[in-house]
Amino acid sequence: MPQADEILNNPFLNKGTAFTQAERQTLGLVGTLPSQVQTIDEQAQQAYLQFQNRPTNLAKRLYLMDLFNENRTLFFHLMGEHVAEFMPIVYDPTVSDSIESYSHLFKDPQDAAFISVDAPDDIEATLRNAANGRDIRLIVVTDAEGILGIGDWGVDGVDIAVGKLMVYTAAAGINPAQVLAVSIDAGTNNQKLLNDPLYLGNRHARVTGDAYYAVIDRFVQAEQKLFPDALLHWEDFGRDHAKVILDKYKDRLATFNDDIQGTGMVVLAGVLGAMNIAHENIQDQKFMVFGAGTAGMGIASQILDELTRTGLSVAAAKQRIYAVDKQGLLFNDTPDLTAAQREFTRDRSEFRQADALTTLTAAVKAVHPTVLIGTSTQPGAFTEEIVKDMAAHTSRPVIFPLSNPTKLAEAKAADLIAWTSGRALVATGIPTPDVTYRGVTYQIGQGNNALMYPGLGFGLMAATAKVLNGETLSAACHALGGLVDTTQPGAAVLPPVSQITAFSQTIAEVVAQSVLDQQLNREPITDAKQAVAAMKWVPEY
Numbered sequence: 013m014p015q016a017d018e019i020l021n022n023p024f025l026n027k028g029t030a031f032t033q034a035e036r037q038t039l040g041l042v043g044t045l046p047s048q049v050q051t052i053d054e055q056a057q058q059a060y061l062q063f064q065n066r067p068t069n070l071a072k073r074l075y076l077m078d079l080f081n082e083n084r085t086l087f088f089h090l091m092g093e094h095v096a097e098f099m100p101i102v103y104d105p106t107v108s109d110s111i112e113s114y115s116h117l118f119k120d121p122q123d124a125a126f127i128s129v130d131a132p133d134d135i136e137a138t139l140r141n142a143a144n145g146r147d148i149r150l151i152v153v154t155d156a157e158g159i160l161g162i163g164d165w166g167v168d169g170v171d172i173a174v175g176k177l178m179v180y181t182a183a184a185g186i187n188p189a190q191v192l193a194v195s196i197d198a199g200t201n202n203q204k205l206l207n208d209p210l211y212l213g214n215r216h217a218r219v220t221g222d223a224y225y226a227v228i229d230r231f232v233q234a235e236q237k238l239f240p241d242a243l244l245h246w247e248d249f250g251r252d253h254a255k256v257i258l259d260k261y262k263d264r265l266a267t268f269n270d271d272i273q274g275t276g277m278v279v280l281a282g283v284l285g286a287m288n289i290a291h292e293n294i295q296d297q298k299f300m301v302f303g304a305g306t307a308g309m310g311i312a313s314q315i316l317d318e319l320t321r322t323g324l325s326v327a328a329a330k331q332r333i334y335a336v337d338k339q340g341l342l343f344n345d346t347p348d349l350t351a352a353q354r355e356f357t358r359d360r361s362e363f364r365q366a367d368a369l370t371t372l373t374a375a376v377k378a379v380h381p382t383v384l385i386g387t388s389t390q391p392g393a394f395t396e397e398i399v400k401d402m403a404a405h406t407s408r409p410v411i412f413p414l415s416n417p418t419k420l421a422e423a424k425a426a427d428l429i430a431w432t433s434g435r436a437l438v439a440t441g442i443p444t445p446d447v448t449y450r451g452v453t454y455q456i457g458q459g460n461n462a463l464m465y466p467g468l469g470f471g472l473m474a475a476t477a478k479v480l481n482g483e484t485l486s487a488a489c490h491a492l493g494g495l496v497d498t499t500q501p502g503a504a505v506l507p508p509v510s511q512i513t514a515f516s517q518t519i520a521e522v523v524a525q526s527v528l529d530q531q532l533n534r535e536p537i538t539d540a541k542q543a544v545a546a547m548k549w550v551p552e553y
């Protein structure tokens with residue numbers, strides 16, 4: 013039997029003051045706790061008061077992380093009661109503050125696995141030690157080269173993996189004992205970190221090329237060997253690595269890249285919601301993606317997939333998608349295109365003054381997009397001039413400034429509503445409060461992959477999916493995209509985060525059904541709903 017301190021210091025076992033007198037007797041805890049036995053609701057009430065007393069969002073997050081490290085059941089019980097309030101604290105945008113001061117605030121490794129590029133022989137032991145005998149079914153791994161829009165954060169980026177997993181459990185009900193956050197510390201090119209005596213990661217430049225991919229491969233092999241049933245979620249890898257890694261493994265194991273696919277899916281769902289509200293057809297839209305990186309090209313691919321499913325040829329569908337990056341509109345002769353960008357370039361002959369299309373403003377004026385998506389990390393890039401030009405050529409301009417965190421968003425929802433006299437259909441990467449304009453209250457959808465990946469991942473896990481394919485991705489997009497309330501003026505293009513547990517369940521069921529329909533399940537499962545229900549973890553003692 014474990015010692016009292018092993019129980020009280022283990023967040024998966026600890027119930028604190030909720031241990032009953034009988035449990036205290038049998039577990040050797042007599043006298044180790046104050047005499048009152050509390051219910052989980054009483055504990056949650058006390059914890060919520062503590063939370064409210066913290067003066068800043070970062071301080072609130074630090075308090076919640078202490079609770080998470082002490083008692084995971086209580087943490088998730090409390091988060092379940094305040095999910096919309098806690099999301100921006102444990103997750104984006106406050107997670108970005110915690111990453112920016114991770115090494116300075118470090119207290120607890122939060123059960124993550126820390127892989128070092130300098131010790132590839134330790135990878136298997138690292139995963140085994142961090143799992144500590146737990147039956148791992150879900151891994152979120154990051155090398156933190158492209159954390160949100162704030163760049164390279166080395167080992168400090170591990171908090172995004174921890175934060176994504178917290179959302180998985182809160183939104184979908186994944187057992188927190190079955191998840192593992194993994195940091196791959198490949199070095200960092202962030203000079204500030206390299207110069208910081210308190211920095212906790214490897215103090216050298218990022219390892220790239222064969223040596224880097226060899227470490228990724230050894231990690232995948234080790235996680236497959238140790239946790240053959242686990243779903244593998246890639247997060248915030250750099251633009252040059254993210255797609256290469258995904259393409260290498262996506263047909264071999266149950267895996268997805270959240271920035272490429274999760275983002276593509278949530279954006280398509282938001283566009284489908286916008287089409288419902290505007291009573292328009294997706295085939296008639298002209299899409300412009302500003303910031304043609306990992307997320308931007310994932311979005312372009314998911315839109316392309318949808319357009320072809322509605323009957324357009326690939327060539328005709330690509331004609332409706334325009335990618336803009338630092339160079340301006342991307343042409344087939346633009347230098348330094350990435351592999352993903354090459355799929356979405358234009359021919360100069362399509363435009364009268366192609367050489368002038370070197371800015372977003374010029375591209376918008378030439379193309380008149382009806383849908384504008386921002387994944388550029390360029391704050392304020394969606395100017396009044398751009399938005400008014402769009403609004404002059406379409407009745408309901410669809411505009412999603414998605415760059416995170418808050419300081420990087422391409423526009424503010426309130427400005428977009430005002431500049432278009434209330435006609436814009438808006439979603440933002442971070443949560444945005446309602447906007448009231450000329451007597452109408454506009455709800456702003458959160459165009460964040462957090463609306464998608466928990467349900468997607470849970471459905472794949474419950475169905476024991478062998479791989480994730482385009483069919484299942486599309487089914488999940490339609491599950492989320494079909495949930496808008498089109499009857500209200502000012503309705504959001506995506507359902508509110510306050511309903512995240514309900515719609516994550518819907519997405520999970522649709523995803524699991526799609527896996528079963530295609531016979532992509534490892535285990536003999538016949539009832540998707542039942543499989544999802546059976547896997548759901550509830551934060552009660």
Ligand SMILES: NC(=O)c1ccc[n+]([C@@H]2O[C@H](COP(=O)([O-])OP(=O)(O)OC[C@H]3O[C@@H](n4cnc5c(N)ncnc54)[C@H](O)[C@@H]3O)[C@@H](O)[C@H]2O)c1
Nearest residue numbers: 160161251303304305306307337338388415416441460461
């Ligand atoms: N809301 C969401 O769910 C979600 C999901 C993923 C990413 N994002 C956000 O999208 C942004 C990009 O993330 P990513 O992972 O794709 O990064 P990335 O580095 O892969 O892509 C960013 C792209 O923007 C381009 N860019 C930079 N400066 C530019 C400029 N001045 N003009 C035009 N393009 C410019 C870069 O060249 C690059 O191609 C981040 O802020 C991230 O937080 C949001």
Ligand SMILES: O=C(O)C[C@H](O)C(=O)O
Nearest residue numbers: 104160161271416460461
């Ligand atoms: O983490 C987020 O908030 C969404 C997304 O994965 C991002 O990288 O910005």
Ligand SMILES: [Mn+2]
Nearest residue numbers: 160247248271
């Ligand atoms: Mn991300």
